[in-house]
Amino acid sequence: MTKLIAGFSKFSKQQKIDWLAENFFQEKEKGIEVLKKYWNADEKLQSLHDEFIENTISNFYVPYAIAPNFIINGKTYTIPMSIEESSVVAAASLVAKFWSSRGGFKAKVLSTTKVGHVHFMYAGDKEELQRTFKQIKPKLFEETAAITENMRKRGGGILDIELIDKTSDLKDYYQLYVTFETKDSMGANFINSCLEKMANTIKNDEIQIVMSILSNYVPECLVRAEVSCKIEDFFDENPRFYAQKFVQAVQIAEVEPYRAVTHNKGIMNGIDAVVLATGNDFRAVAAGIHAYAARDGQYRSLTHAKIEGDEFRFWIEIPLALGTVGGLTKLHPLAKLSLEMLHQPSAEELMQIVAVAGLAQNFAAIKALTTTGIQEGHMKMHLNNILNQLEANVHEKKILVDQFRGKTVSYNEVANALHKLRLA
Numbered sequence: 001m002t003k004l005i006a007g008f009s010k011f012s013k014q015q016k017i018d019w020l021a022e023n024f025f026q027e028k029e030k031g032i033e034v035l036k037k038y039w040n041a042d043e044k045l046q047s048l049h050d051e052f053i054e055n056t057i058s059n060f061y062v063p064y065a066i067a068p069n070f071i072i073n074g075k076t077y078t079i080p081m082s083i084e085e086s087s088v089v090a091a092a093s094l095v096a097k098f099w100s101s102r103g104g105f106k107a108k109v110l111s112t113t114k115v116g117h118v119h120f121m122y123a124g125d126k127e128e129l130q131r132t133f134k135q136i137k138p139k140l141f142e143e144t145a146a147i148t149e150n151m152r153k154r155g156g157g158i159l160d161i162e163l164i165d166k167t168s169d170l171k172d173y174y175q176l177y178v179t180f181e182t183k184d185s186m187g188a189n190f191i192n193s194c195l196e197k198m199a200n201t202i203k204n205d206e207i208q209i210v211m212s213i214l215s216n217y218v219p220e221c222l223v224r225a226e227v228s229c230k231i232e233d234f235f236d237e238n239p240r241f242y243a244q245k246f247v248q249a250v251q252i253a254e255v256e257p258y259r260a261v262t263h264n265k266g267i268m269n270g271i272d273a274v275v276l277a278t279g280n281d282f283r284a285v286a287a288g289i290h291a292y293a294a295r296d297g298q299y300r301s302l303t304h305a306k307i308e309g310d311e312f313r314f315w316i317e318i319p320l321a322l323g324t325v326g327g328l329t330k331l332h333p334l335a336k337l338s339l340e341m342l343h344q345p346s347a348e349e350l351m352q353i354v355a356v357a358g359l360a361q362n363f364a365a366i367k368a369l370t371t372t373g374i375q376e377g378h379m380k381m382h383l384n385n386i387l388n389q390l391e392a393n394v395h396e397k398k399i400l401v402d403q404f405r406g407k408t409v410s411y412n413e414v415a416n417a418l419h420k421l422r423l424a
Helices: 013-024 028-037 043-050 088-100 126-143 145-153 188-202 239-255 257-277 282-293 333-341 347-369 375-389 394-403 411-423
Strands: 064-072 075-082 106-109 114-122 157-165 173-181 207-214 222-230 303-308 311-319
Touching (some): 064 347, 114 188, 145 157, 394 411
Antiparallel strands (some): 157 173
């Protein structure tokens, strides 16, 4: 059993690797070789990556790909995607091409308000607290003026500060509910700095500050993306039948949580891939979006579809707090390239692009499910992954891809087929 270790963070990178290999790797030298194989040959670049987080010992690569031919509000985009799941990028590319001849995607930012709270406890008189808050509210703006100055110059800042009584939920619990506009910045550090300054201003012997923190739930930071076409353009054969099946599939996800979770996971395949590729926080985005999906008390689909006369419509409305300045967006070389690829978008433009990626991914999945089935595309990539695991060469891959075309793939079947091929 490995002993607890003291002072690990003060070890050098090599010392950390040596300790790890000594205590956990069966083949020590091979484990160290794998870790170092993923170091960047550019020492300056590797040093930059090492400083993103603590106790770095290597890099864990996720494929970085592009999906071309997206038309959004009349403008053509090639969208960067960073994801390890097979068929996601292929699906996005196919859907982009499909809608490019049908008017493309339309997207619109509905609101950009972000929220933070000062959470505190107060056991005194409620009316007295209300009176005190009204008196001190102007001072809260004044005390944060130095922090908000640069943001205000860019058109952002603190929008409003409210006192919220939450004592019906938790004894003595109140909060300052603060709304922000952060323009092209995601704004986490800015928001948290403002909140902590406010907390220092209001605290006294009767007010116990519990914590001051932004919220990743941003239901007032909304973007909408949609597509539409004539029913006759939806599918080559029996288009109305398949359009109706598509709508029914979405409606099922609107009422059945078991289906909604998988449905929305597919949406997040597209959203997270672009969020990660642009250096944004995909975990914060996912948490906020899933909370929004359950905002009425039941977890539901994030997308919606309907047939209106001879027209098919499909849309998504989601909360997205993204940034195009600050953080990894300006530090990570590939994140910077991603934003350049997207024509250096504003935060609002990036919200629209990300929403479109999620909608496209969901369209691909639903269309496959209601026509050929989801496994056809997955099986091709699954077979490729198995062949790579088995270290098949180019010639062997070509033969086995043809052999398994249109068939359900399992590891054992492919391994047996490869074995027989090698014996032939």
